[in-house]
Amino acid sequence: MSWVLSQPDLEIPLRGGVAGIARTIALVLTIESENPFGWLSGGELVLTTGTRLPATPAARAAHLRRLDERGVAAMGFGIGPAHAEIPADLIEVADEIGLPLFEVAISTPFAAIVARIAARSAQLRHDALLRAARTQPRMTRALVRSGARAIVRELATALRATVLVLDAETRVTDVHPDTPDDELLHTVRTAIATDPGATGGVHTDQGRSITHQRIGVGGRVHGSLVVVSPAPLSAVDQILLGHANSLLALDFEKPARLWEAQHRLNSTVLGLLLSSESDLAPAWTHLAQAADAAGRIRVLAAECDSLDAVDEIRSVAESMAVRSGHPLFLHLLARRVLVVLPGVAAVAFARELAADLGEGTRRSVRFGLSGEHPLPELTVAADAAGLAAAAAERGSAPSEFGALTGRSLLSFDSTRRVLDTLANTVLTPLIDHDAAHGSDLLFSLRAYLEANGQWEAAAAATGVHRHTLRKRIATAQGLLGCDLDSARVRAELLLAILARGS
Structure with missing residues (x-):
């Protein structure tokens, strides 16, 4: 108003x-x-x-x-x-x-008031929906990383309210931002008790709205999720409350199949540690879950500038795995993250992972993706992903190893330094000549080398007659003091030109 x-x-x-x-x-x-x-x-x-x-x-x-x-x-x-x-x-x-x-x-006119309030209401609804769309994935990631306490914090922040979780005996297990006083706790417990067996309800007390929902699956009730707010929750707020309730139910429920899978994994790891023969067959059997139907895998490597970026990548990958229901195989090594993915789904996963990162994190990470490999070639795939990441640009889409052909030497600092030195040393006579005479010897030499010595193709690329090109190449050869009939000389010169111009 x-x-x-x-x-x-x-x-x-x-x-x-x-x-x-x-x-x-x-x-x-x-x-x-x-x-x-x-x-x-x-x-x-x-x-x-x-x-x-x-x-x-x-x-x-x-x-x-x-x-x-x-x-x-x-x-x-x-x-x-x-x-x-x-x-x-x-x-x-x-x-x-x-x-x-x-x-x-x-x-x-009354119509002006109606139009102004309608526009304001539409904007508020849009803002609320946008807030919900941003908060829901944060709550999901919070569940994966930190459990119920983080969900309560995210919900309380989004609703600008006090959020409590009470167990089946109405004992407070989590609260944010502050533990309420005894009087409010009594009011909350009374509100819960007035709805025995119900899914929840809304009560008002001393200018406050108390909204509570049962946390449970099927007939099992684990407790209650309570929001104490200055005013009743809006429809969008109720959506966030329901999402948080579902996540808490999952956290409380701990389905038996997840426990069984965890127990099998624990047993496998313990067996590997105790085995004097270091039999890795159980580990390979477990990793087979990461392969696609054809038994193929791809490895995604992320080279990070900071440990914060490592943590965010791990969090987003875990959240994506929860949403998809697929197992996650992720390995951390200093500031490198390796993820083993099914061959057919790897590209989509890698792009979604990069897109879900915050803008600042994305600019500090280089992603590389290996080609498809059979499961036993895991280390080969991991090495290829690392090379692709080293050649990638920070903040760009994941670089695929197969796309490095033709540019990989220019992508690594060590080889790039050698090529830069070669370019500065060998090409100087041509560069100086072009500067002094306004000629195009360096450009013509590059066209000749890239055409593999084919005069017609090189002349077409430079836009001159082949006889003119022959004269330019002869002049360049004389200035460089080299033999262009040698394949090795031509290769080194082309690399030097590419290094200078890339």
């Missing part, structure tokens, strides 16, 4: 009921009826010119009180032919019951 009154161009000064200025408007209605009460359900801003209001002050007071009882958020009174000003008795009653009553100038 306060936002509407703050719009200066609408010219709607508040005349009464200032105590209710914090009320929320859900709908705007223009009503000229003696008996509109059956059409009202709460949260309405009623606009009227007062043409059908009762004639006496007592009747008008009763009319306004009934509007308040129906939950009307406010009334806008249009000044016009029916009333030159708002009746003083209406202002007095509005102040008494705390129902905001504002004046609408004759120059302000």
